[in-house]
Amino acid sequence: MKRLKKMMALALAMVMVLAMSATVFAATQTKALSPADADNATITINNPAKGETYELYKLFDATVSEDGSQISYQGTVPDGLADFFEADAQGYIHPKDSIADTKDEDGNILTTKMTDELKAALETWAASASAVNSETSDGKEALAFTGLPYGYYVVTTTHEDQEAAKALITVDSTKPNASIYDKNVNEPSASKEADKETYSIGDTITFTATFDTTNYMGEDEDAKQVVDYVIEDTLPPYLSDVTVTKITIGSTDFEGDTLNVTNFPGVTSFGTNKTFTIPWADKDTSVTPNKFTSKYAQGSQIVITYTATLTSTTNINAADTNTVSITPEVDNDNGDKTPWDESWDDSAEITTYAAAIHKVDENGEDLAGAQFTIAGLTVENVSAGVYRVVSYNADSTTASAVMDTDGDGKLYILGLASDVSLTVTEYKAPDGYNKLTETKTLTPQVLETTLYEASGTRKYDADGNLLEETATSGTSKTVTRNLDELDVNALEIENKKGAVLPSTGGIGTTIFYVVGAILVIGAGIVLVTRRRMDA
Secondary structure, X not given: OHHHHHHHHHHHHOOOOOOOOOXXXXXEEEEEOOOOOOOOEEEEEEOOOXXXXXXXXXXXXXXXXXXOOOEEEEOOOOHHHOOOEEEOOOOEEEEOHHHEEEEOOOOOEEEEOOOHHHHHHHHHHHHHOOOOEXXXXXXXXXXXXEEEOOEEEEEEEEEOOOOOOOEEEOEOOOOOOOEEEOOOOOOOEEEEEEOOOEOOOOOEEEEEEEEEOOOXXXXXXXXXXXXXXXXXXXXXXXXXXXXXXXXXXXXXXXXHHHOXXXXXXXXXXXXXXOEEEEEOEEEEOOOOOOEEEEOOOOOOOEEEEEEEEEOOOOOEOOEEEEEEEEEEEEEOOOOOEEEOOOXXXXXXXXXXXXXXXXXXXXXXXXXXXXXXXXXOEEEEEEEOOEEEEEEEOOOOOOEOOOEEOOOOOEEEEEEEOOOOOEEEEEEEOOOOEOOOOOOEEEOOEOOOOOOOOOOEEEEEOOOOOEEEEEEOOOOEEEXXXXXXXXXXXXXXXXXXXXXXXXXXXXXXXXXXXXXXXXXXXHHHHHHHHHHHHHO
């Protein structure tokens, strides 16, 4: 009874099983085993990718009950799969704890799971095994393998005429009447992201653009083979020193010397070009019309990594958008190619902010005449009291150039990431006031702003405020901003007046006045006295 329970559990748990004999629909592409086995079982692959070769490998034999409700597996476990399966003395196959999902109260495995380790082991085993059947899909609704013996099968796919790593296909049915659904990619997609959301001017930004691909555009018999993929990035003016560092296609990396015009035509430099082409098929000119053979497996992913430096043309306190797109070029059936009528794109947004200092006296009133430095910061003077970041090194203790406040005691620093923390030192206090002995911490002020869609030419005033942005369509949008918006959140730094020091004073003149007065009075008394005596 326990053995029967194990057999039933395995039958329900195997994620790749053989189908019993089943009716094949008229729209199904059929590949029969020759000669057909007496079991005459069928494996049907739904949604197969056009041009993809599907191969069947039988791992274990199987017996099925008359009503099809029970199945048991027999055979020899290959060395590379001994961690996942075991055979008993009669040769029946049982799963091991490494793939166990649930067990009954007696410890018998009820359900199993397809682990990454098992999947890798099955792929390795299939790579050295012999396929019992294979067929290349023509893009129809289903691909059926018929006339098969009962068994436990592994199904792999490789693109036609390509020596690529085989990809395991899982079965979505645990019944003996198995069916495989190939989740092949039917159209491309694009995704782009920056390694952070906010940057300071002068920072290096790392972008990653990821594209899903397909070898055929369209569906069924009308599908067109993809010959090239054209990648385009807007690379706006706020990005400089753009450098593509790596392109990965499937499992193949292109970097260093392999980033060249041969592999990616249409470029002279991977730092200045906004568009380049990725060849996706080799052209056979020995036949007419010319035939194309795909270079990469169906669904191979393209990942492009590149860096850029944020420049002073970034839009302070609003999002800067950078868009990348992918466009297939397909075989036009005349031995040449034509662009597909649709592209796929995605955008990455980054933001840059500003910080403000407000110098005040002990009464909170504006106090002009102060000077400051900030550790690790390199700046350029835009106008009175307004400085723009050239670069910022958070690990540096080197003081910036001396920065003067404006006539209202305000200092503005444009082009900072929102997450920086600046160490501010007062270099000179206003005349008559004491200089601070301690440093202050300054963080950017992130203001609420209305985002807008436009790209093209940006115009700034002398203070670095964005006045107008002209879109590529010819329309323009005016953005009203003023540095005074930062004032409410500015870092207030107070200076106190110089203290009145104690003083001993001088000898003064009062004593002379007193002595003089006494002498005059005395002289008067003497004079009066003498006159009276004379009288």
